[in-house]
Amino acid sequence: MSVHATAGKIKRMEIRGAGRIARAAVEALRAEARALGAGDLGEFRRGMEEAASLLLATRPTAVSLPNAVHLAMAPLDGAADLEAARAGVIAAADRFLRSSKGAVERIGEIGAHHIADGETVLTHCNSEAALSCILTAARQGKDFQVFATEVRPGNQGLLTLRTLSDAGIPAHYIVDSAVRHFMHRIDRVFVGADAVAVNGAVVNKIGTSQVALAAHEARVPFIVAAETYKFAPRTTLGELVEIEEREGGELLARAEAARLPRVTVHNPVFDVTPAAYIDLIVTEEGAIPPSLAYVIIREFLGWSIEEFHKTFQIAHRDQG
Ligand code: RUB
Numbered sequence: 001m002s003v004h005a006t007a008g009k010i011k012r013m014e015i016r017g018a019g020r021i022a023r024a025a026v027e028a029l030r031a032e033a034r035a036l037g038a039g040d041l042g043e044f045r046r047g048m049e050e051a052a053s054l055l056l057a058t059r060p061t062a063v064s065l066p067n068a069v070h071l072a073m074a075p076l077d078g079a080a081d082l083e084a085a086r087a088g089v090i091a092a093a094d095r096f097l098r099s100s101k102g103a104v105e106r107i108g109e110i111g112a113h114h115i116a117d118g119e120t121v122l123t124h125c126n127s128e129a130a131l132s133c134i135l136t137a138a139r140q141g142k143d144f145q146v147f148a149t150e151v152r153p154g155n156q157g158l159l160t161l162r163t164l165s166d167a168g169i170p171a172h173y174i175v176d177s178a179v180r181h182f183m184h185r186i187d188r189v190f191v192g193a194d195a196v197a198v199n200g201a202v203v204n205k206i207g208t209s210q211v212a213l214a215a216h217e218a219r220v221p222f223i224v225a226a227e228t229y230k231f232a233p234r235t236t237l238g239e240l241v242e243i244e245e246r247e248g249g250e251l252l253a254r255a256e257a258a259r260l261p262r263v264t265v266h267n268p269v270f271d272v273t274p275a276a277y278i279d280l281i282v283t284e285e286g287a288i289p290p291s292l293a294y295v296i297i298r299e300f301l302g303w304s305i306e307e308f309h310k311t312f313q314i315a316h317r318d319q320g
Helices: 003-011 018-035 041-056 064-076 082-112 128-139 156-166 176-185 208-217 233-237 254-258 290-301 305-319
Strands: 120-123 145-149 171-174 188-191 202-205 222-225 270-273 280-283 286-288
Touching: 003 018, 003 041, 018 041, 018 064, 018 082, 018 128, 041 064, 041 082, 064 082, 082 128, 082 222, 082 280, 082 286, 120 128, 120 176, 128 156, 128 188, 128 222, 145 156, 145 176, 156 171, 171 176, 176 208, 188 202, 188 208, 202 208, 208 222, 208 270, 233 290, 280 290, 286 290
Parallel strands: 120 145, 120 188, 145 171, 188 222, 222 280
Antiparallel strands: 202 270, 280 286
């Protein structure tokens, strides 16, 4: 799919979820690298940076997007000529796509150890990493149930329910505000992440922090499933992860809003769960306490501070 088509689908949330967004962006960059009819290395680089910038501007929160774009674009630095650059980007994209799928599988294997026969698990939103833990446990023959929240306003809970149902896992569907009501029946919470900050705080679908608070109060373990490329290197520089605020129309129909001129609609689609409410973050490199987030950023992302700035500049180039 072209860069424009992919960017449109990510913006409209036809492609959604931090891992899927990252892979779609990298697939689009790979297609662009193959198709770009540049005359020389400079022209190729400019074309690729334009494509990257378009993809980076789609949604601001999932840090997997700039991390993945950075990995795919890295071979442009130091490439001897146009064809080396083209081949380098294609190979880096292939590597990321392979490793991303492998990471989700590995997270599933590690996370499944935390689900036992007879348990009840709760998940919020639709995370392939969190679902990988749940599906792996089911494939291992464990007998357990899952509570899935509705997830206002996007109803991603329905996607989760379809996956659970296809896998034959008994599921319960509840509105987001019923989480505390049912928490006494829950043994463990599994959620995904759009970003993990250096202090171990996790950014995920709006409502996640309320789920974590209810779990904390009830002493229910709260587990985050997150590939290493969901960790946010720039938070080591003190930058905050931007929380996407979407159209109010997703909450309140335009005609209804027109009747309520004094009402301001707020639609943040992610929130921040503090490290204190998180028991474990399951990555493909192993499960860690949130206090070790810095180690993941340093050891497995391994970016230098100059590199953070470079991808940041590409991301913001067209936004003035
Ligand atoms: C999706 C969401 C998911 C994370 C992790 O939000 O919050 O929990 O992205 O998902 P949205 P995954 O629907 O707004 O994109 O584990 O699939 O990367």
